[in-house]
Amino acid sequence: MEEGLRERKKRETRLRIADVAMGLFMIHGFDNVTVAQVARAADVSVNTVFNYFGTKEDLFADRQQEVVDLSSKVVRERRPGESIVAAFRRDFFDALETGDWRYGMGEGAEVFSRVVGESAALVARMREVEHLSATNLATIIAEETGAGPDDLTPQLVADQILSTTRLLARHAIRRKMAGEQWPEIWTDVRTQAAGAFDLLESGIGGYGRRSLAGEAGEQSEAAEDHIDGDHG
Incomplete structure (x- = not known):
């Protein structure tokens, strides 16, 4: 309309x-x-x-809902054959290359971070946004993978992925606030991000893989073994 x-x-x-x-x-x-x-x-x-x-x-926090919904969009729009971790890896590097704000590393991110850090009210609000993002992402992952209501895996996966992207963003912002230039920072973040996503993929990389037919894939046996702690 x-x-x-x-x-x-x-x-x-x-x-x-x-x-x-x-x-x-x-x-x-x-x-x-x-x-x-x-x-x-x-x-x-x-x-x-x-x-x-x-x-x-x-x-x-006028864009709060947009921020909360961003990670869900990545999951819903993952490509055929692409797992949830792989979709986030692709999206993270795309944001890094284009300078997009969605992972907190766009132009002016260090100013935004400074303003938040100076206000207890905003620190609390950003923690609330992080919680909402993780809860919302876990809900979408559960829907996409058919996880049951008592299955903790969607929340575990959501927390690991979002913790990783937040850590990378905070690392970049700390360096920017220390006076370094973005081109140098981006080179380092690319390297750090590649290693971080490699670790995620070694553990939960098969989880939520979308089938080539476009349907959500079932959790891989390797991912189940890792998450359940059944490593023999």
């Missing part, structure tokens, strides 16, 4: 407020900016801001 004029204007207003707020937060720090200042800069009332955003943290 085509978006109506009213809906489009509301979406544009929300986006403008969020963009203005983020700009102020990046310059002055989250705790040093009030909702009233955001409203003035966006040329709206404080009430209008709260009509779109329930809290000040919501202003900062």
